[in-house]
Amino acid sequence: MRAHEPAEFPPEVEQVYRKAVRLEWITVAYIASAATLLYLTMGSSQAMRTSFYEDVISVVPALAFLVGTRVARRSASPDFPYGHHRATSIAHLAAALALCLMGGWLLTEAAMSYFSGERATIGGFNLFGNMVWAGWPMLAALVYTAVPSVILGRMKLKLAPKMHDKVLFADARMMKADWMAESATAVGVVGTGFGLWWLDPLAAALVSADILKDGIGTLKTAVADLIDRRPERADESGFEQLPHEVERMLRGLDWVEDARVRMRDEGHIFIGEAFVMTAPDVADLPAKLEDASARAKAMNWRVHELVVMPVTRLPDA
Amino acid sequence: MRTAPLMLFLCAVLAGCGEFPRDAESTLEQVEAGRPLRVGWSVAEPWVRRGADGGPAGLEPDLVRRWAAARGVRVNWVEAGEAQIVEGLSDNAIDLGLAGFTDVAPWGALVGQTQPYISAKAVIGARPGVRAPDDWNGVSVAYDPRRPGLAALIRARKAVPDLNAPDFRAAYEPELGALGLVSTGTTLATERHAIATPPSENALTFALDRFLHRHRDAIERRLGQEARR
Numbered sequence: 001m002r003a004h005e006p007a008e009f010p011p012e013v014e015q016v017y018r019k020a021v022r023l024e025w026i027t028v029a030y031i032a033s034a035a036t037l038l039y040l041t042m043g044s045s046q047a048m049r050t051s052f053y054e055d056v057i058s059v060v061p062a063l064a065f066l067v068g069t070r071v072a073r074r075s076a077s078p079d080f081p082y083g084h085h086r087a088t089s090i091a092h093l094a095a096a097l098a099l100c101l102m103g104g105w106l107l108t109e110a111a112m113s114y115f116s117g118e119r120a121t122i123g124g125f126n127l128f129g130n131m132v133w134a135g136w137p138m139l140a141a142l143v144y145t146a147v148p149s150v151i152l153g154r155m156k157l158k159l160a161p162k163m164h165d166k167v168l169f170a171d172a173r174m175m176k177a178d179w180m181a182e183s184a185t186a187v188g189v190v191g192t193g194f195g196l197w198w199l200d201p202l203a204a205a206l207v208s209a210d211i212l213k214d215g216i217g218t219l220k221t222a223v224a225d226l227i228d229r230r231p232e233r234a235d236e237s238g239f240e241q242l243p244h245e246v247e248r249m250l251r252g253l254d255w256v257e258d259a260r261v262r263m264r265d266e267g268h269i270f271i272g273e274a275f276v277m278t279a280p281d282v283a284d285l286p287a288k289l290e291d292a293s294a295r296a297k298a299m300n301w302r303v304h305e306l307v308v309m310p311v312t313r314l315p316d317a
Numbered sequence: 318m319r320t321a322p323l324m325l326f327l328c329a330v331l332a333g334c335g336e337f338p339r340d341a342e343s344t345l346e347q348v349e350a351g352r353p354l355r356v357g358w359s360v361a362e363p364w365v366r367r368g369a370d371g372g373p374a375g376l377e378p379d380l381v382r383r384w385a386a387a388r389g390v391r392v393n394w395v396e397a398g399e400a401q402i403v404e405g406l407s408d409n410a411i412d413l414g415l416a417g418f419t420d421v422a423p424w425g426a427l428v429g430q431t432q433p434y435i436s437a438k439a440v441i442g443a444r445p446g447v448r449a450p451d452d453w454n455g456v457s458v459a460y461d462p463r464r465p466g467l468a469a470l471i472r473a474r475k476a477v478p479d480l481n482a483p484d485f486r487a488a489y490e491p492e493l494g495a496l497g498l499v500s501t502g503t504t505l506a507t508e509r510h511a512i513a514t515p516p517s518e519n520a521l522t523f524a525l526d527r528f529l530h531r532h533r534d535a536i537e538r539r540l541g542q543e544a545r546r
Contacts (some may be wrong), residue, residue, distance in 0.1 A: 113426065116427075117407060117427060117516075118425055118426035118427055118515040118516070119341065119426055119429075119516035120426055120516070120517060121426070121428075121429025121430070121514060121516050121517050121518065121519060121522055122338060122519050122522075122523075123338075123430075123431055123432065123514075123519060123522030123523045123526045124430065124431070124432050124522070124523050124526025124527060124530065125432065125526075125527070126432060126530065131432075131526055131527045131530040133337070133338055133434075133523055135338065168475075178520075190515060192338075192519060193337060193339065193519060194337075194338070194339050195336040195338075195340055195341040195342075195343075195517065195519065196341070197341050197516070197517035202353040284480075
């Protein structure tokens, strides 16, 4: 019935989306190169090894965004009458799980290496025929991997609110997790060089606890969205006011006595119902209901579909 | 990225002080000040073998002797099993471990180790004039009985380890000349050998790394001489 419904975004947001896609492809390419570099310089340092696996996990939100949003843009079909918008929610969940996995795993690794008596040794490294302290190329590799994470993370944080994309936001958090973990590793490498081997697991533990906290926050939002909680802002800074605004608009219509709106977050867009108590003897009700739905959709591109239902009694909130 | 300038500053400071990297337990400092270097050794032919006097001989003990002499360090040799050596290193009860360790040893970060001082190719050599088969399946290949690891490598190729095989012999590539063999072009394995150190003794490990790196050509020649025994 809505097979001709346009894709996910209006034209101005579509541009932001294109930018985000480019950014995510750059992220994937860059993480792949960083993982390769780390793999090649990886010594016995605990932190260096975890950095490598961490890179592998950190590519998940970027891939989830690319796949999820692509699927979400498919139009509705007889088999998928509500469209594919929820693919974004699934991508969000995947990104949240990747963050949790990363934090939890790094924390476990740090604790296990500490309690099993492992201590990193950083000796020499053959750099183009010269024997240099292996810490230097490690630090260089870490800077190479951390700096782009900072830049990419910032750029994603700027785009995420514009297209109301929680996956992009989760990915920005992953970028932050990335560079924070790299910094912890760098502290560990320098600490080891000073003979303070315990700095390596300690820094890793502190940072991984922070990543885990971020991951649990994201996971909570992702799960709540799938349970159709009222829509929350992409940056988790509070609830969206859009349902209230639509409600207010409906109440302002002269043929509406009272109205109640409920919406669920389908990724970028909202789908919901409006229950309206109408004045008695409204003429031409079907046309008025359709008009109300159209007005709501005109308020914001995120109101994707609003079924306006005349009732004699409003449902409980 | 508030940490970046901090790190750069830290690096600059570090580059400024001479004693870097440092040992967690000051092993290098102590042995250079006169405490003997406790070296655990375990026979692992051809890297470590028992000399005529019953003491350690071969490639790795010679390397440690030369390094210690250059640094004016006395050496106490401790014969022990490989597991004991690993435990001793992990507890800082010994200072170096020689047992034919490679970079794929399963000890993780319980011990440290130097960079690989040699990348030794175990190959199959042939008597001059003998043609190497296309397929080693069922072919008899000789090996030195003191190196049981080679028998396993031969078997992995579906060839038959046979101490008296006349035509083919497994050995490390630098040994072929001394054994009067020519390469068949078949590589059984590439082993990257290292000397084990206590964990986080970074100065000690780095000092050895620099020494081993300077002598890497001599080490390869030295492996060739092992075959002449």
